[in-house]
Amino acid sequence: MAQEINNSRMLKKANRHLVLCTLRDSDALSVEELVQRTRLSRPTVLKLLGELVEEGIAQKTGLGESMGGRQPMLYALDLNRYFAVGVDFEFPPIRVVFSDLKGNIVFSKRWEQSYADSMEDVSHAILSAIHEGLESLGISAGNVIGAGIGIPGLVDITENKPISVARMPGAKDIEISSLIERDLGIKTFIRNDAHLLALADRSAFVGVNKNMLYVAFRTGIGMAVYQKGALYEGECGNSGYLGHTTFDKDGALCTCGKRGCLELYCSKVTMCGQYAGKTGKKEEFRVILAEAADGKEPARQIVQEAARCFGIAIANAVKLFDISLVVLGDLPYVENDLFLRTINNVVNDYVPYSRNGKITVRRGTVEEEAYALGGSIFVLDQFFKTPKLRLNVQ
Numbered sequence: 242m243a244q245e246i247n248n249s250r251m252l253k254k255a256n257r258h259l260v261l262c263t264l265r266d267s268d269a270l271s272v273e274e275l276v277q278r279t280r281l282s283r284p285t286v287l288k289l290l291g292e293l294v295e296e297g298i299a300q301k302t303g304l305g306e307s308m309g310g311r312q313p314m315l316y317a318l319d320l321n322r323y324f325a326v327g328v329d330f331e332f333p334p335i336r337v338v339f340s341d342l343k344g345n346i347v348f349s350k351r352w353e354q355s356y357a358d359s360m361e362d363v364s365h366a367i368l369s370a371i372h373e374g375l376e377s378l379g380i381s382a383g384n385v386i387g388a389g390i391g392i393p394g395l396v397d398i399t400e401n402k403p404i405s406v407a408r409m410p411g412a413k414d415i416e417i418s419s420l421i422e423r424d425l426g427i428k429t430f431i432r433n434d435a436h437l438l439a440l441a442d443r444s445a446f447v448g449v450n451k452n453m454l455y456v457a458f459r460t461g462i463g464m465a466v467y468q469k470g471a472l473y474e475g476e477c478g479n480s481g482y483l484g485h486t487t488f489d490k491d492g493a494l495c496t497c498g499k500r501g502c503l504e505l506y507c508s509k510v511t512m513c514g515q516y517a518g519k520t521g522k523k524e525e526f527r528v529i530l531a532e533a534a535d536g537k538e539p540a541r542q543i544v545q546e547a548a549r550c551f552g553i554a555i556a557n558a559v560k561l562f563d564i565s566l567v568v569l570g571d572l573p574y575v576e577n578d579l580f581l582r583t584i585n586n587v588v589n590d591y592v593p594y595s596r597n598g599k600i601t602v603r604r605g606t607v608e609e610e611a612y613a614l615g616g617s618i619f620v621l622d623q624f625f626k627t628p629k630l631r632l633n634v635q
Contacts, residue, residue, distance in 0.1 A: 254628045256281055260289045261298070262625055264318050265343060269302045271313035290316055297322040298342075318342050324380065325624070326388035326427065327616025328367055330434060331460055332408055335363065336609075337370040339378060339385075340617040342624075348374040349610055360412040364420050371425065382425040386624050389616030390417065391434030393461050398478035401431050407461045407484075410496060430619060433478055435463025437615030438570050440622075442607045443467070452564045455605070456483065456555060459571045462504050466562060483554060484508065503554050507547040515543045527573040534577045541579065548580045552587025555602065559588065565595045570605035571612070578604075 259279045264270065270278070275286045293299035300319040304312035320341040329336040333356060339348040350370045354363050367390075375382060395404040403415040418429040435457035442455065451470040457463040464481030466473045473480050484504040485497050492501025505511060509526040517523050519539040532540035555567055567588070572581065585602045592600050607614070 251628065256285055257289050257292070258625070258628055260286060261293065264293075264299055264316065265625060267317070269305070269315040269317040271305050271315055273313060275316070320345070323384055323386050324378065325386055325617040325620035326371060326374070327437070327613040327618070327620070328388065328390040329437070329613035329616065330363070330367075330390060330392050330406070331612070332363070332393060332406065334460075335367060335370075336613040337367060337374065338611070338613040338617060339374045340614060340621070342621065344614065344618055344621060346611065346614060346617075348377050349613070350374070351609075356408065360406065360409060360415050360417070363409075364415075364417045367417065368421060368424055371421065371427075382427055385425070385427045387428040387430065387620035388421060389430045389432060389437060389619035391432055391437035391613070391616055393434045393459070393463065395482075396431050396433055396478045398432065398474065399476075401429075403431055405497075408496060410498075430616075430623070431478075432616075432619060433463060433465075433474075433481070434459075435481060435570075436465045436472060436474065436478070437619055438463075438605075438607065438612060439465035439467070439472065439568075439615065440618045441611055441613075441615035442568065442570055442605045452562075452566065454481075454555070454558055454562060454564050454567045455570060456558075456567060457570045458509070458551075460508070460510060462508055462551075464558065466564075468562070468564075483558065486554065486557075488550060488554065503550070507551040507554075512543050512547050516540060519543070527575070530573055530578065530580055531575045533579045534575050544580050545583055548583035549587055552584040553591060555584065556588045556591035556600075559592050559595075559600055565597050565600050567600065567602040568605050569602060570607065571609075572604050574604065 259281065260275060263275060263278050272283065272286055276283050279286065290299060294301065297319055299316050302315045302317045305315045320343060323342055324339045324347065327338045327340065333354045334351065335354055336351045338346050340346050350373065354366065392403045392406060394406040397404055401418055406412045418431050421427055421429045438457045439455035453467040455465040455467065462484030464483040466481050485499065485502045487501050488503045488506050489501035493505050494500055495502040495505055512529060513524065513526055516529050516539065529540045530544060533544035559567065581602065581604060588600050588602055
């Protein structure tokens with residue numbers, strides 16, 4: 242009897258997931274359309290819809306077009322009831338977004354922290370931004386299904402906590418997820434920031450290739466590895482820690498405490514620092530990139546050398562994973578981009594073989610206002626996650 246109850250519960254969970262995902266991927270559907278798309282019985286669909294409406298996850302949206310009889314009632318996800326929070330902890334820039342159940346951004350905030358700020362300062366600023374989002378949307382914490390936080394550093398997803406944060410060498414005993422859960426009761430997930438940025442960008446490349454190296458070219462450098470459409474996180478969630486791979490064992494000392502890390506040779510911070518040292522002017526990376534594209538010195542030499550180092554590192558990653566599509570996230574667009582062009586040339590010079598004949602390095606599609614969306618999408622992926630069926634059959 243217990244096995245029958247367990248089997249019934251699992252089947253109901255699977256059927257509910259099927260209806261929920263069908264509603265997520267559509268605008269509004271009638272009961273008959275849901276029956277056709279899910280291949281579930283009409284009574285099952287009606288019962289599940291009733292539960293979803295009662296829970297506030299789905300809603301009736303009006304009457305559909307008649308096909309000869311009565312106009313059918315239409316159902317859709319209620320996009321004004323439940324939300325997901327995403328946090329992009331790039332540091333010093335911090336970004337927070339709220340999204341609805343379909344991943345549409347409904348609230349966003351960006352600000353800059355000081356390098357002198359402690360982890361506690363930043364954590365409380367993030368908590369304050371979440372409170373601001375709740376107030377702006379006129380909702381309570383109970384309307385939030387979860388929060389996903391992208392950390393630029395080492396994480397332990399088995400413990401759901403950051404281990405270290407890039408550019409914050411004094412950060413220890415980091416309890417940001419516990420703080421949010423204690424204060425608001427919102428389930429909080431800690432993940433690598435490059436992995437979450439890749440989630441925000443993945444939809445543009447799903448139809449191109451299920452295998453992808455997503456290189457987040459940010460204040461630091463990270464990478465997400467997609468194989469057969471799935472993200473490989475690693476044992477602790479730190480796969481693709483590209484920026485702190487060793488490029489020169491006798492190189493300069495990195496903020497991580499090791500010598501010769503890749504970021505010291507080709508990050509935005511490095512190029513901006515080199516430019517300031519040679520010109521006496523502080524410029525944004527986008528400006529330096531544009532000057533390099535126009536052939537202006539010293540921008541051209543700085544950018545080209547950084548691209549050469551970066552290209553070698555990316556080529557090494559390509560050879561390790563045998564993946565021919567590389568996407569550079571958080572790379573500003575400029576005409577005649579010398580940086581991207583040089584990276585492509587170097588990668589293809591260093592990779593001996595590709596099934597497609599050429600390794601493609603592309604610019605990512607996500608704009609800055611959506612950088613934190615990956616955290617929300619991670620939460621939504623958990624919410625819509627396919628249940629694992631383990632039926633007890635005798």
